[in-house]
Amino acid sequence: MEKRGVRFEERDDGVYVVVDPTADLQLPELLELVRAQGLDGYEEEALGQALGDRRGKLVRVLEKGEEPQPAEFLVRVSDDFMKAEIYLEPPKGGASWPTEEEIRAFLASEKIVFGVRDDVLSSLTSPGSERRWLVVAEGTPAIDGKDGQLVFKVESAQTRDLEAARVDLRDMGTIINITRGTEIVEKIPPTEAVDGTDVMGRTVKARRGRDPRIPAGANVRLSEDGLRLYADADGHLSLKEERISVLPLFEVPGDVDFSVGNIDFLGSVEIKGTVREDFVVKAGGDIIVKGVVEGATLESKGEMIIQIGVRGMGKAKLICRGNLKAGYLDQCHIQCDHDVIVEKGALRHSQISCRGKVIVSSDKKGQIVGGKIQAGTEVRCVSLGSEMGTKTQVAVGFIPELVEERKAQAEAAKELDVKLQEIKNNISFLKKLEEKGNLDDSRRALLVKLTKARFQIEAQQSVVNSRLEVLDGEIEKCRHEGVVRVRGTCYPGVTVSIRGVAYVVREEMKFVRFILDQGEVRVLPFS
Numbered sequence: 001m002e003k004r005g006v007r008f009e010e011r012d013d014g015v016y017v018v019v020d021p022t023a024d025l026q027l028p029e030l031l032e033l034v035r036a037q038g039l040d041g042y043e044e045e046a047l048g049q050a051l052g053d054r055r056g057k058l059v060r061v062l063e064k065g066e067e068p069q070p071a072e073f074l075v076r077v078s079d080d081f082m083k084a085e086i087y088l089e090p091p092k093g094g095a096s097w098p099t100e101e102e103i104r105a106f107l108a109s110e111k112i113v114f115g116v117r118d119d120v121l122s123s124l125t126s127p128g129s130e131r132r133w134l135v136v137a138e139g140t141p142a143i144d145g146k147d148g149q150l151v152f153k154v155e156s157a158q159t160r161d162l163e164a165a166r167v168d169l170r171d172m173g174t175i176i177n178i179t180r181g182t183e184i185v186e187k188i189p190p191t192e193a194v195d196g197t198d199v200m201g202r203t204v205k206a207r208r209g210r211d212p213r214i215p216a217g218a219n220v221r222l223s224e225d226g227l228r229l230y231a232d233a234d235g236h237l238s239l240k241e242e243r244i245s246v247l248p249l250f251e252v253p254g255d256v257d258f259s260v261g262n263i264d265f266l267g268s269v270e271i272k273g274t275v276r277e278d279f280v281v282k283a284g285g286d287i288i289v290k291g292v293v294e295g296a297t298l299e300s301k302g303e304m305i306i307q308i309g310v311r312g313m314g315k316a317k318l319i320c321r322g323n324l325k326a327g328y329l330d331q332c333h334i335q336c337d338h339d340v341i342v343e344k345g346a347l348r349h350s351q352i353s354c355r356g357k358v359i360v361s362s363d364k365k366g367q368i369v370g371g372k373i374q375a376g377t378e379v380r381c382v383s384l385g386s387e388m389g390t391k392t393q394v395a396v397g398f399i400p401e402l403v404e405e406r407k408a409q410a411e412a413a414k415e416l417d418v419k420l421q422e423i424k425n426n427i428s429f430l431k432k433l434e435e436k437g438n439l440d441d442s443r444r445a446l447l448v449k450l451t452k453a454r455f456q457i458e459a460q461q462s463v464v465n466s467r468l469e470v471l472d473g474e475i476e477k478c479r480h481e482g483v484v485r486v487r488g489t490c491y492p493g494v495t496v497s498i499r500g501v502a503y504v505v506r507e508e509m510k511f512v513r514f515i516l517d518q519g520e521v522r523v524l525p526f527s
């Protein structure tokens with residue numbers, strides 16, 4: 001369109017004007033023509049250029065405005081559906097920014113309905129957060145339950161330090177001793193599982209914690225709430241066959257060696273094999289060894305049975321509070337509170353102190369040779385000594401250990417008598433003051449204290465006097481029953497002592513017994 005030397009031309013990117021170089025036209029007139037065209041938003045500077053140095057050329061005087069376009073959104077969700085992110089392409093052409101409700105509706109259309117962040121929605125309603133990924137929703141993760149646990153309350157050999165530099169490999173802690181009522185295991189229950197929710201509002205299942213079962217076996221009991229396991233007997237802890245048990249008998253299927261270690265058990269012990277040199281076996285009950293005892297130490301508060309025998313090498317030490325039975329005894333040291341019985345072989349070169357009898361009963365090998373045998377009441381064998389004149393000492397009717405213990409108990413009784421008398425004198429004095437009304441608080445407290453001490457000493461006296469009676473009975477029994485019997489041959493080199501009176505055998509004798517008669521050792525026929 002051309003008017004008065006001015007042509008207007010509309011293109012895609014705006015409106016252009018060309019002013020004829022020959023037209024006599026000033027800026028006010030050009031402005032009036034532009035307004036007449038309804039061109040709002042024109043650039044006055046561009047009009048000046050069209051009248052000036054760019055006269056005759058196309059000059060864009062009005063940039064064509066963009067069409068209004070609303071904001072655009074993109075959304076992406078993590079693989080586990082626990083996080084959603086949003087991307088905003090801002091509005092164009094003067095279109096308005098989205099509201100929070102519009103953004104929330106968009107997210108809902110994408111099934112993002114849980115954990116939406118209000119602060120992020122608010123930031124997207126105005127410039128500043130466009131054209132970048134923002135975390136717009138977060139799910140609540142599931143909280144898995146923790147598995148329950150079984151916590152052992154007793155020491156396990158596996159928890160001990162086994163550094164070779166600091167540990168005696170003979171003491172491997174094989175046995176875990178348990179007394180009745182001891183807590184063995186505590187169960188810690190599993191924690192509660194809490195389900196979660198993903199950004200799409202779906203439940204995320206939590207894993208439930210495993211609730212372990214306490215595998216109760218023999219001689220144990222569960223608490224009423226099922227959370228604790230207690231020993232119901234004295235014994236050792238056994239974890240065999242997936243059961244926790246307390247067994248009163250400790251069994252060793254083979255030898256006592258480095259694979260087993262020393263044994264210290266409050267019950268009875270049964271060993272299928274051999275007890276090797278330098279190892280120690282202690283039992284609160286019986287000890288049964290089906291093999292051989294080498295140069296080892298055995299201590300039993302009950303019976304001791306060694307089916308094959310003892311090859312002591314001068315090192316074996318056997319302490320038995322009950323009867324001791326063995327196939328044979330060779331070069332060992334024995335202390336026994338009752339009888340020592342050798343059933344299959346000989347008793348050779350050993351030191352024995354026995355409060356009861358020493359009996360070597362084998363018909364063919366029932367020999368006592370070498371060493372020193374002390375018995376409370378009797379020594380009986382097939383042959384005593386040897387053809388080589390081996391020095392052999394046999395004593396009956398006198399046990400040094402009993403005499404020493406009685407002496408110690410008598411001294412203890414005397415000391416208790418002195419203490420008790422002193423306490424009684426003080427109590428008597430304080431009671432006289434009390435009768436006169438002169439007993440203050442401090443002396444009254446002392447009177448109470450002394451009275452308690454009196455009862456304690458009287459209880460100790462009762463124990464000591466009871467033990468003295470037992471010792472006197474055992475000593476008296478030895479005095480009246482002392483005898484040595486030899487069913488076969490008694491050889492020179494043997495010394496027989498009865499209640500401290502000695503008799504030296506100087507010639508070979510057969511089928512004899514030695515007794516004490518009128519202060520002398522007499523040799524009588526075997527009976």
